Amino acid sequence: MVKAIFFDVLGTIVDWNRGLSGGFDRAFAKSGKDIAANSLATAWYRTYRARLASSAGAIQAQEHLAESLAQVLADADLEAPAGSREQELLLACWQRFPAWPDSVPGLRALRREYVIASCTDLPTAPMTWLAKHAGLPWDLVLGSDLLDGRTHDGSLFLKAAATLDLLPSEVMYASAHNADLAAARAVGLKTAFFARPKEFGPDQRNDLAPRDSWDIVAFDLLDLARYMESAVY
CATH class of the missing domain: 3.40.50.1000 (HAD superfamily/HAD-like)
Structure with a gap:
């Protein structure tokens, strides 16, 4: 039983999709760039999960999140430098x-x-x-x-x-x-x-x-x- x-x-x-899409919209609202928030959300989620799957030993969640975010933004010709408001806002999405x-x-x-x-x-x-x-x-x-x-x-x-x-x-x-x-x-x-x-x-x-x-x-x-x-x- x-x-x-x-x-x-x-x-x-x-x-997670709505949470991340909203995060990308907020993070780049003042950039003047036309971003595809849903596509970015999906790409980040899949990249992050792929990194988790290939990890050995203890998982360092924040490292994986930051690295996968940087990769996705670079592929989309966007920037959210380490320690920037944009990066902090996006990383926080995963807990909200x-x-x-x-x-x-x-x-x-x-x-x-x-x-x-x-x-x-x-x-x-x-x-x-x-x-x-x-x-x-x-x-x-x-x-x-x-x-x-x-x-x-x-x-x-x-x-x-x-x-x-x-x-x-x-x-x-x-x-x-x-x-x-x-x-x-x-x-x-x-x-x-x-x-x-x-x-x-x-x-x-x-x-x-x-x-x-x-x-x-x-x-x-x-x-x-x-x-x-x-x-x-």
Whole structure:
């Protein structure tokens, strides 16, 4: 029986695209340049996540953020020098992403019966400040730096379950990303999918539907809470 539900956060619980796009608009509002905020947001997100995936050992979140931002801006012929107002504004966005409208009420509903925790490849500090800003009612923030594991090989899920003295079969992983769920299922976790079709803006092509027969396929987080109230897993 499921006793805890772990969650992906970026894209699943919070709208990083809106947060970053708004940050680029604010940072370059006085520059007079016509910027493609959504494209910059997507490029930064993907570049940052690629750097995380290739990191060895402890993850230095701010270093990766600053380096990936510099790369994306250089590619777009824009500048935000180290220590500048523009850079500080953009880096701060990662701790201030807005939650999707259903996220907080859905998490609160699930928390009545289950331990709920964020469980992602990102470090504990930014995930904690992000939760504080967005009002995410986690019981735990399980960061990759503390658990020394990754989602792609399932090691993070197993170590997170062990932290709560749970078997993998007693944990469900919820994500809007099929690849996350495949990794979680491979190490014995239950799985729940709901789509976030606007995560990458109007041109999203991936993760619009489940790619496998996940244990639960819901419409959104509130719908997932309704499933969990009426079913035994």
